[in-house]
Amino acid sequence: MxxxxxxxxxxxxxxxxxxxxxxxxxxxxxxxxxxxxxxxxxxxxxxxxxxxxxxxxxxxxxxxxxIQTRAKLSVPEVFALLISVAAMRAAGNLPFAELADAGLAKIEKALPPDKVKDLRAFLECLHIGQLSPLQDLSDTGKMDPDLLSAFEAAFLNRHMIRFDYRDAKGRKTRREVEPQAMLILPPLWYLVGWDPARGDFRHFRMDRISTPEALSGTTFRRRHVPFEDDVCPYSALTP
Amino acid sequence: MxxxxxxxxxxxxxxxxxxxxxxxxxxxxxxxxxxxxxxxxxxxxxxxxxxxxxxxxxxxxxxxxxIQTRAKLSVPEVFALLISVAAMRAAGNLPFAELADAGLAKIEKALPPDKVKDLRAFLECLHIGQLSPLQDLSDTGKMDPDLLSAFEAAFLNRHMIRFDYRDAKGRKTRREVEPQAMLILPPLWYLVGWDPARGDFRHFRMDRISTPEALSGTTFRRRHVPFEDDVCPYSALTP
DNA sequence: CAAATGGTGCCATATTTTGGCACTATTTCG
DNA sequence: CGAAATAGTGCCAAAATATGGCACCATTTG
The missing domain is CATH 1.10.10.10 (Winged helix-like DNA-binding domain superfamily/Winged helix DNA-binding domain)
Structure with missing residues (x-):
């Protein structure tokens, strides 16, 4: 046997x-x-x-x-779990956060070293805050399932990203922006992009983005993203 | 080699x-x-x-x-991750939920079969809803780190649970209740317990519970927990 | 066609795992 | 106390498994 x-x-x-x-x-x-x-x-x-x-x-x-499991996870799955836990704990007062962190730390230790670097780079772009209670959430839609892979590629390799955006008034535009940060104001998620055509930052609600696509030929430099004081970058789990 | x-x-x-x-x-x-x-x-x-x-x-x-990781997770860690993702997705509109679910499904498949049964029993007790925006969150405290293990034991083996509770007015009482359900109204978490001494259900905010302890000699039967319509039990990830 | 590549089957050899045995240390029962 | 029941270790030969070498096949490129 x-x-x-x-x-x-x-x-x-x-x-x-x-x-x-x-x-x-x-x-x-x-x-x-x-x-x-x-x-x-x-x-x-x-x-x-x-x-x-x-x-x-x-x-x-x-x-x-x-007793231990020995599940095998793909890298995007690890990213997704990590983002979920990070967002949840930032949304406030997650019980069992220490245990979830311990689990994630183990998963992180099992990742190839360069993927850990990617993970940290990704987390640096993650900003988390509290949504104003006045926000109208009635038209919240579903996220495009291709978002994570497009975003992963775009954030990690500094590629620009192209997508179709439908704004609050229903107008559709095609955008090409530098993905500088991700802003989480539960339950809403935003892409913070520098729009070269407009020479300014723009916030895009993730559930209003469709057909995202990382532009593999392009690169950009990181800019200082002006956040308000109560929005803090997510600090990596294991120091 | x-x-x-x-x-x-x-x-x-x-x-x-x-x-x-x-x-x-x-x-x-x-x-x-x-x-x-x-x-x-x-x-x-x-x-x-x-x-x-x-x-x-x-x-x-x-x-x-x-590329796959092969992290080994303990059972409480799996519970914690699962609860985090479940709560986050219920709090609304979690991006990458499919990926996180796929990861959890893999982890679940790697668990021993009886632990999977435990997991499902645990999830059946999990009810998730939306907190009213009027709730005062100013005195939200930290959760006792022993909660999960005490709760896990209590929920899974139908043990009563004993703890010290500090109510909104700061009064301290010692309670012994049947843990019938867990209610999540992000960012607050509640234990829904049947209090035999009072003959009624009581809601306990988890961050106000201290020194929890599962009473291993006791058992109880499940009761129908009266929830409002907009609070739904969490449905297990993999059908 | 010739060279470069992935892929398979076979078998002798190298390496690792297994089983058996003798032995030690500790605890419990009578 | 002495005998029995238990965990645990070291050693070695035997069994099982992994490895390397070889011949060979199939496909693609120039």
Missing amino acids: NVRLRHDAIVRSLRRNGTSTIDTLAEEVGASRRTVLRDISALRDEGYVIHSDVGRGGGLQLDPQS | NVRLRHDAIVRSLRRNGTSTIDTLAEEVGASRRTVLRDISALRDEGYVIHSDVGRGGGLQLDPQS
Whole structure:
């Protein structure tokens, strides 16, 4: 039997039985006592907390808190999770934020080093604040699902971004802007772009953007984005 | 060299070079052509998308979108991430929600089956709505970090929960309630408990709860929690 | 056509994992 | 106390697995 499968079988068995002796485990998974002992040691190295009591009535016990998933996530998925948690905690008073952060920190540690750099660059563009309660939210629409990949490419590689925009009065325009920052005023999200044609910053509500596209041939330099005092850039999770 | 390390080395090399031939890779990682071919095949099985072109000028190319992390998360961390994303998306209009969901679905698939059942039971208790803009948020405090583990145990095993509560007027009481639901009105979180002593439901703001403790000897039955119409129970991510 | 590339099957060899055994240390039961 | 039950370690031969080399095939490019 495969090592991986045997480890899983041992964990399952420990979870089911509460307490098991090494010999019981060995019989259950069809391996020798010696091998099970080696597996236990390996599981401990992996982070599983397994208590042991020697003597009559003793045995092994798995701490259920220490059970770990080993999900494989793609980089955009990690970005999305991170943004969600960051936005939520900024929206105020997220319980369990420490745990969510700990999870994200682990995920971040598992990323390739240059992706971590990308992640931090992305987070630097993220500004979070509180929306005025007077804002009319009645026409809030759905976000274009292509936004994240277009934005990821645009922010990370300093590409300009082109999209169709429908403003509050329903007028449609085609825009080409430098994506300088992302502003989150829950539940609304804005792209803060420098519009070269107009020589000024413009805020675009994300749910009014359609057919976004990063212009891979272009680059731009970062500008100082004038934010009000109560809007602060998001500080990265792990310092 | 270790298989794991060699796989990592191959991925790194592919990421750095853009296009590599098998022979270049073999030289770089110090293995034979045959072994590198086997490794490429294994990486593809793991989910890496590697394009190949035969003929002069051909070679291998790694699709950067397919790079995966393999973080190991504990179960409470998964709960915390899930709650964060669920709450955020309910708070309105979370961009990239699909991606975050996809990530969570993967994580959920990697959980042991009984933990998935727990997760769903937990989510059934989660009700999410919109806070009235008139609510005074000035005295919002920090959540007790022990809340999640106490709540997890209490919700999943139907244990009563005991805690100290400080109400809006600053009066402190000690409570023992059945945790029937969790109500999220961002940015505030409430425990909805049936108080047997008072024979009625009570709402407790989570940031006013301290020293929570699941009473492991007790159980209770689920009651119908009277929610207003605009508060809906959170529906699990993967159907 | 020849050269450059990815890809497969086979087999002997190198490496790693496994099982068995002897042994130690600790606890519990009678 | 002594015997039994338990976890844990070190060592070595045997079993299993990974590796490298080779011959070979298919496709593309010049």
